[in-house]
Amino acid sequence: MTIDKGPVVAHGPAMIGLKLDDRDLKILSILSREGRLSKADLAKRVNLSPTPLWERLKRLEKAGVIRGYSADISLKGVAPHIEVFVTLELENHRAESFQAFEQSMGRHDEIVACWAIGGGFDYVLQIITRDIDSYQRLIDTLLDGKVGLARYYTYVVTKPVKLRGAPPLEFLLDGARPDGPADGSGD
Amino acid sequence: MTIDKGPVVAHGPAMIGLKLDDRDLKILSILSREGRLSKADLAKRVNLSPTPLWERLKRLEKAGVIRGYSADISLKGVAPHIEVFVTLELENHRAESFQAFEQSMGRHDEIVACWAIGGGFDYVLQIITRDIDSYQRLIDTLLDGKVGLARYYTYVVTKPVKLRGAPPLEFLLDGARPDGPADGSGD
DNA sequence: CTTGAAACAAAAGAGAA
C-alpha cells in the first residue's frame, strides 16, 4: 500500500524580491507565535486598521511567505513516545539512490522531518515513534528496502531544550543587528 | 467512515488522564495541518455541530494537548539564509555546565531549536542564520563564553526533503499499525 | 448533542487623505 501523504516538500511559489517593511516583519513575528490571533487584534497590534492588514496578510500568504498555519500539538501526557535524530549516509551517491531514499521519507509518518545535508553525512532525520523498538523496526524497514544505507547514527532526545523558534526574521532581514531584539513594540 | 479505535487514556508526567476518542484525534490531525480553520468548518469536517466541537477544543487546549498555534514562515525568496544542524559535546558534564549551556540557547534567536540527546553528543542544535560567516560568529560566541564546547560538527542543510509534519498521532495512539492510514474519513 | 441568539470577526466596497 502506498499512501499518498502528499508533499514531501511544498516549495512556495518561486518568488523573488518581495519587499517586507517593518510592519510586515512584525506581523510575521506575531503570527509565528500566535497563529490564530484575529485579524482585528493583529491590526491593533501593528497600528493598522483591518483592511490594510488584511491586504498585507493576503499578500504574504499568496507570496508563500506565510506557508500555512498549524496547531502545536504536545504529545506529553497523551501518548508514550520517543523522539530521535538520525544522521545517515547512503551506500552510493547516484541520483537514483537519493531519489529513492527521499521518496521513502514520505511514506513514513514517524519521520516527521528530513533534511539533506553536507558535512560527512547525507541526511538528518527527525523521528517521533512509540519506543526504541518501533524505531528499530523503522530503521530495519529502511535497511531492507532498496534504499542502501551505508551507516547511520542514532541520537535519542532526552530533553527538548528549546522548542519551536520562528526563524530570526529581524536578524535575517535587518543585516546589522547582532542578535535582534525581536520586538519593536510600544506602538 | 469512522474507524473506532476506542478511547485512549492519556498519561505522562502530569498524569492528565485525558481521554481522546477518535474525533479528538481527527481534530488534532486536521488542526496540525490547517491551524486556522474556522471552528465551524472544523465542526463540519468531523461531523459535529459547533458547540460540541467548541467544547472539545477548549478541553484540548486547557489540557495542553494543543499548546498553541503558529504561522509557518518561509524565507525562501525573501531573505538570504542558511540552515545548519550542529551536534556538539560539552567539555565537562557537570550540572552547572549543562545549565549554563542551555541558558545560552535562549539568548540567540538564530538557534531555532535545541535538543539534549544521548549517543555520543550532548546536544543537537538547529540554526537559521544569514550565511556561513554569521554562523561561525555565533559558534565563536558560544566558544568564547563560559560554556565549554569540547567539539562540534556542522551540517549545512542543502535541501529540505520533508518539512516538519505533525507527529504521527494515529500511529502513536493506536498500538499495532506499522504505518498508519492517517485518515479515517471520506468527508 | 441540538437550537438559537447576541457578540464578534472576516471580507469586500466606496471613497477620503
Place this chain on the structure above:
DNA sequence: TTCTCTTTTGTTTCAAG
C-alpha cells in the same frame, strides 16, 4: 497609492433545552 469607514456575511461563544 494607501488608509479609514461602512456594510454584509459568516463565526464564536454561551444559555437553555
